[in-house]
Amino acid sequence: GEISHDSKKNRWLTRLSGQMERVVVSMQDPDMGVKLRNQRLLITVIPHAMTGNDIVEWLMQKFSVCDEEALHVGNLLVKFGYIYPLKEPRVLTLRPDETPYRFQTPYYWTSTRWPASELDYAIYLAKKNIRKQGELIEHEKESYNMLHKRINHTWDFVVMQAREQLRASKQRRKADRIVLECQEQAYWLVNRPPVSPCTCRWDRTRMTFLAYFMCYLHITLISTHSGFVKYCEQYQPHDPIMQGCLPSNPWITDDAMYWTINSDSVAVPTKLRVERWSFSFVELLSDPMGQRELMAYLEKEFSAENLCFWQACEDLRHGENSKIPSKVDEIYKQFLAPGATRWVNIDSKTMEKTLQGIKQPHRFVLDDAQMHIYFLMKKDSYPRYLRSELYKNLLARAVVPQETKKRYRSSCRRFLRTPPRRPHRHHACPPPSSSVGTQRSHTLYTGPSPSPWKVTGNE
Amino acid sequence: MGEMEQLRKEAESLKDQITAARKAVADATLPDTVSSTAVVGRVQLKTRKTLRGHLAKIYAMHWATDAKLCVSASQDGKLIVWDTLTTNKVNAIPLKSSWVMTCAYAPSGNMVACGGLDNMCSIYNLKGKDGNVKVMRELAAHTGYLSCCRFLSDSEIITSSGDCTCLLWDIETGTQKTTFAGHLGDCMSLAVPGDFKTFVSGACDFTAKLWDIRDSNCTHTFSGHESDVNAIAFFPNGNAVITGSDDATCKLFDLRSDQELITYQDSSIMCGVTSIAPSLSGRLILAGYDDFNVNIWDSLKAERVGVLAGHDNRVSCIGVSTDGMACCTGSWDSFLPSFSFKGQDNVMRLCKQNKQQYL
Numbered sequence: 100g101e102i103s104h105d106s107k108k109n110r111w112l113t114r115l116s117g118q119m120e121r122v123v124v125s126m127q128d129p130d131m132g133v134k135l136r137n138q139r140l141l142i143t144v145i146p147h148a149m150t151g152n153d154i155v156e157w158l159m160q161k162f163s164v165c166d167e168e169a170l171h172v173g174n175l176l177v178k179f180g181y182i183y184p185l186k187e188p189r190v191l192t193l194r195p196d197e198t199p200y201r202f203q204t205p206y207y208w209t210s211t212r213w214p215a216s217e218l219d220y221a222i223y224l225a226k227k228n229i230r231k232q233g234e235l236i237e238h239e240k241e242s243y244n245m246l247h248k249r250i251n252h253t254w255d256f257v258v259m260q261a262r263e264q265l266r267a268s269k270q271r272r273k274a275d276r277i278v279l280e281c282q283e284q285a286y287w288l289v290n291r292p293p294v295s296p297c298t299c300r301w302d303r304t305r306m307t308f309l310a311y312f313m314c315y316l317h318i319t320l321i322s323t324h325s326g327f328v329k330y331c332e333q334y335q336p337h338d339p340i341m342q343g344c345l346p347s348n349p350w351i352t353d354d355a356m357y358w359t360i361n362s363d364s365v366a367v368p369t370k371l372r373v374e375r376w377s378f379s380f381v382e383l384l385s386d387p388m389g390q391r392e393l394m395a396y397l398e399k400e401f402s403a404e405n406l407c408f409w410q411a412c413e414d415l416r417h418g419e420n421s422k423i424p425s426k427v428d429e430i431y432k433q434f435l436a437p438g439a440t441r442w443v444n445i446d447s448k449t450m451e452k453t454l455q456g457i458k459q460p461h462r463f464v465l466d467d468a469q470m471h472i473y474f475l476m477k478k479d480s481y482p483r484y485l486r487s488e489l490y491k492n493l494l495a496r497a498v499v500p501q502e503t504k505k506r507y508r509s510s511c512r513r514f515l516r517t518p519p520r521r522p523h524r525h526h527a528c529p530p531p532s533s534s535v536g537t538q539r540s541h542t543l544y545t546g547p548s549p550s551p552w553k554v555t556g557n558e
Numbered sequence: 559m560g561e562m563e564q565l566r567k568e569a570e571s572l573k574d575q576i577t578a579a580r581k582a583v584a585d586a587t588l589p590d591t592v593s594s595t596a597v598v599g600r601v602q603l604k605t606r607k608t609l610r611g612h613l614a615k616i617y618a619m620h621w622a623t624d625a626k627l628c629v630s631a632s633q634d635g636k637l638i639v640w641d642t643l644t645t646n647k648v649n650a651i652p653l654k655s656s657w658v659m660t661c662a663y664a665p666s667g668n669m670v671a672c673g674g675l676d677n678m679c680s681i682y683n684l685k686g687k688d689g690n691v692k693v694m695r696e697l698a699a700h701t702g703y704l705s706c707c708r709f710l711s712d713s714e715i716i717t718s719s720g721d722c723t724c725l726l727w728d729i730e731t732g733t734q735k736t737t738f739a740g741h742l743g744d745c746m747s748l749a750v751p752g753d754f755k756t757f758v759s760g761a762c763d764f765t766a767k768l769w770d771i772r773d774s775n776c777t778h779t780f781s782g783h784e785s786d787v788n789a790i791a792f793f794p795n796g797n798a799v800i801t802g803s804d805d806a807t808c809k810l811f812d813l814r815s816d817q818e819l820i821t822y823q824d825s826s827i828m829c830g831v832t833s834i835a836p837s838l839s840g841r842l843i844l845a846g847y848d849d850f851n852v853n854i855w856d857s858l859k860a861e862r863v864g865v866l867a868g869h870d871n872r873v874s875c876i877g878v879s880t881d882g883m884a885c886c887t888g889s890w891d892s893f894l895p896s897f898s899f900k901g902q903d904n905v906m907r908l909c910k911q912n913k914q915q916y917l
Contacts, residue, residue, distance in 0.1 A: 121816065323797075323812045324819065327840070328858055330795045334839035339883045340601070341841055349643060350606040350884045357883075358626070385752065417711035417754070420730045463772050 120208065122172075123181045126157060127202055129448075130474050133157045138185055138199040143274050145281075148185060148201050151194040170195055179209050183285030191288065201278075207286040215290035218257070221246045223287055225261035242291065333378055337371060345369075347503035354503050363387045370497040377485050380477040392493065396484045404441035405472050405480065408434045412469035416462055427460035435468070445471050601842065601854050601864035603885070609640050611647055614656075616888035617674070618706075618875045622663040625879040629670045630888055631661035637672050639684065642886070651682055651691050664709040669694065669729075671715060673704030679717045681729055695732045699725060706747045710754045710771075718745035724759050726771060736774045740767060743786070749799070751792045758799050760787030766801050768813060780811040782818040789834040789845070793857075800857075802831030802845050810857065822855045824862055833875045838882025846873030852887055 126132050138148035151173070158169035173193035176182045177200070184190055185199040193200070205211060224243045227234050235243060247254060268276050335341050339348055349355045360369060368388060376383040376392075383389040390406070397403040411434070415426045434443045435453065445453070445468050453468045484490055614634035621628045627648065629639050635656030639649040657675035664670065673679040679697040686692055702720030709715045710726075714735075718724045724745055726736040743762030750757045756777070760766045766787050768778040785804035793800055793810065798819070802808045807823040808831055822843065829848035836843050836857065843855040844866075852873055854864035871890035878885045 323814065323817075324858075327793075327795070327798070327819075331839050331841040331858060334794065335841060337882070338837050338839035338841060339881070340603070340837045340878075340885070341839055344883070348883055353643075355643065361881075381752065417713065419713050420728050466772070 119176060119179060119181060122161075123176065123202065125161070126154075130471070138201075140185060140277065143277050145185060145199075145201070145274060145278060148199045151196050151198045151200060154182070154193060154200065155195045166195065178289070180286060180289035181208065183281065183288075185281065188281065188284055188288060201281070203285060204282050207282055209289065215287075217246065217250065218253070220287065220291060221250060221254075221257045222260045222264070223283065225257050226265055229258075229261055229265060337375060345502055346500040352503050356500070356503065360498070360500060368493070368497050370494065370499050373490075373494045373497045376490075380473075380481045383481065383484075392489065393480070393484055396487055396489050397480060399489070400480070400483075402480065404434065404443055405476050407441060408443045409469055409472050409476070412465045412472075415465060420462070423462060424460045427457050427464060430465065431457055443468075443472055444475070599863070603854070603864065603866055606884070607642060607645050609638075609642065609645055611638055611650070612636065615871075615890040616874060617658060618660045618672075619877055619886055619888045620661055620663045621877045621879045621886065622667050623665050623880050624667060625881040625883060627663070627667070628877070628879075628886060629661050629663050630875075631658040631672050631674075633657060637661055637670060637682070639670065642884070649684060649691050653680070654693075660704060660706045662707045662709055662715070664712055666712050668712055669709065671707050671709065673697075673707055673717065675703045677701065677703060677719070677721075679704055679707050679715065679727070681715070695729055697725075697727050697729075697732055697734070699734045702744065705745055708748055708750045708757070710750060716748060716750065716757055716771075718748045718759050720744040722761065722763075724748060724757075724769070726774075736771070738767075738769045738774055738776070740776045740779075741765070746786060746788050747790045749791045751796045753796070758790050758792065760790035760801050760803075762786040764803070766790055766799060766811065768799070778813060778816055780809075780816075780818065782809055782811075782821075783807070785830070788830060788832055791834050791836060794836055794838060794840040800834055800836060800843055802834040804830035806830060806847075808834060808843065808845050808855065820857070820860050822857075822860050822862075824853075827853070832873055833887075835876045835878045835885060837878055837885075844876055844878065844885055846876045846887060846889075848872045850889070852876060 133149045134153050135147045135149050138145045154173050154176075155166055155169045158164070158172050159166055162169070162172070164172075170193060173182070177184070177191050177193045181203050182193070182200050183203055184194075185201055187198075220242070224235060224239055224246070227239070228243065250257070268279065271279070344357060346356045346360070347354055349357055359365070361372060365388075372386070372388075376386065376389045383393060390410075394403055394406050397406050408430070411426070411430050415423065415430065418426065431439075433439055433441050435445075435450070435457075436442075449467050449471050453465060456464045609630070612630065612632035612634055613636075614632050616630055616632045619628055619630040626641060626643055627639060628642055629637060631637050631653075633656055635653045635658070637649075637651040637653055637658070638647050639651075640646070641648050651670075653672065655674060655676035655678075658672050659674035661670060661672040668685045669681055669683055671679055671681045677698065677700045679700075680693055681695040681697065682691050683694040684691055697715070697717065700717065700719040700721050700723070702722070705718050705720060707715055707717045713729055715727050715729055716724060717727065722739070722741045722743060722745060724738040725734045726738070727733065728735050738759070741759065741761040741763050743764070745759050745761045748757055748759040755772070756768055756770055758766055758768050764781065764783045764785060764787060766780040766783075767776045768780075769775065770777050780799065780801070783801065783803040783805055787801050787803045789802035791800050792798070797813050799811045799813065800808060801811065806827050806829060807821050809818055809822070810820040811817065812819050822845070827847065827849070831845050831847055833846040834843065835845075841857055842863070843857045844852055845855065846852045850867070850870065850872055852866035853862055854866070855861070856863045866887065873887050873889045875888040876885060
């Protein structure tokens, strides 16, 4: 019936609001969020503002969509009141230019304060009325009169509250007062738009926005799906079940060469391995050899302390509980103390918070600082490393192993490491995925002695 | 009220139009995005090794990070560490309680853990000074059976339990550090991603939850399954979670958009999923079922591309090694007395691809 339909819609709205909230929260991330700056409003400076352009660009980047789609999404955020325009508050659209906007405070989020309370609206209108007679615009006057009639019994309370709030706001700094007024006004413009206060019309408007939001969900669906496709494609050459591996899968040939040539301490890595470091910073750091190479590069750049700090933080996070206080102390002395030999460049806010936190050391106390340094390396050192001579030379020197054919399965020949009796042959048909060329006549190993690579008659 | 009704109808038709449009575009675009990639042909995996030694149902297995050793737990009361390449048993650890349901290998390779109906998680040190494997800690606090455990490091382990909670333990002191409560049904399994900052759990309340280890908050809840979520794993990119459920489907949930993306189901499959593991690139998802098979799914196109048949009972556990070389399955193969001529003990089969066809 009616009630069930309403509650279903409300649940749906709540769910969608939740998703929008998540977007808004990530937009405000200090490291990865939208660029914020001060905005001059007449003679006052409002902090933490952003331009319409910045918002669109961030959304394009985040969801890997074109500007039109990003504008769609941004418009939703404005229409639902998560972002409000500073200069023309009644124009609830996102302009992809230098128009300034601000994030709405969570107190006024549609999801936290929905449906909007009549009482609150009455107080808001009363405040406006008291502050400046005639400031109410047409539809507000209508609402004011209607509310005055409907909740007449509590009108004294409404006026009292309005006066009290006005008095309190006069004691604030001008910039704060303006911001609070903007926020409150934005909330009411979204929840009591200038149409006649008929719930049916508001219903319809909301439905249209929901339609937009469905499109947005759809866009994210497509972009996330293509994200997965890209990942699978990128990693396919590294997936032995999909594409085999060189020299051979040890499970098929009983030859453990693959593990030998990919060990941590091998002198010359394989090409696939070195290429994989370019997929993401995480890949580089997950390979002990990759970490060593990065360290060597950073040492040349005199910024190795960043990686050392990151490694020390990892050791702290995963290490023994009892060693935590001493480890934190050591890290402080080496990396964080003023004048420390390997001082790391963390922003003042994080540094302050960290120094405060280490007074009571625990496993996660350096998380923020570690994250800051991680992103620093990821944005700066990592791309430069990939462009460096050090990396390019290593990639050029890296080997592509020859394929080992499946050995005749005889138990007596398993794991025998006799020296090669004859030079190995080229195969007529290289495996589909390998980049082995006929120019390569031998592979370079300075590791342990290789097993004989015999070509068998089978296969 | 008439206007309300009219508006409602309008809203409904609008919703329907959008759903249809969405589907139409989705259908048009997905093949485009996928067609340029190599089509996965029929994937055939062949048994390469059979690990014999357990005398009763095998409930769990877990690969070590070196991709050569693995540990398995069976209700014959033994935890066995295998060198899978040689099929030798490196350690055969007798357990105090034989009702074991889970086991785990520490990333360092120094420890293994197991637990089950004894409500405890027992930690064993593999690298003891005298060479003997001894119980290092017994972590007792759960009020229900231990369904799954996973090490974060040598100092911390996470356990999931039939008491509907997950716990984070400090192994050194043997005490619980954080409780993750929120599930409304038995927690059946958990998975930890590469960065060890979060973990996911699947439970009998038909949902999967993503937890922040530091804050102990549940940051996402994924609904969509119509029955108990038995198995859970992270997609290799760390941005999605794959689940397997008693409703005979597996699902892929995207963490960033908090959506159910893909469902892996087939009308011919009517039994529950017991275990799940992705291949290294994530393109293939291997899932073990109650009907004794392992189905291999193309994760992007949601099509079945292979079957591993070969067990004589339900597949209870599955794991793909860290380098993606091989997958190992364990099962409840029928327990036959040792004098039987068939000699099909409870086996673990290591399978590897035999050949691959490109279409």
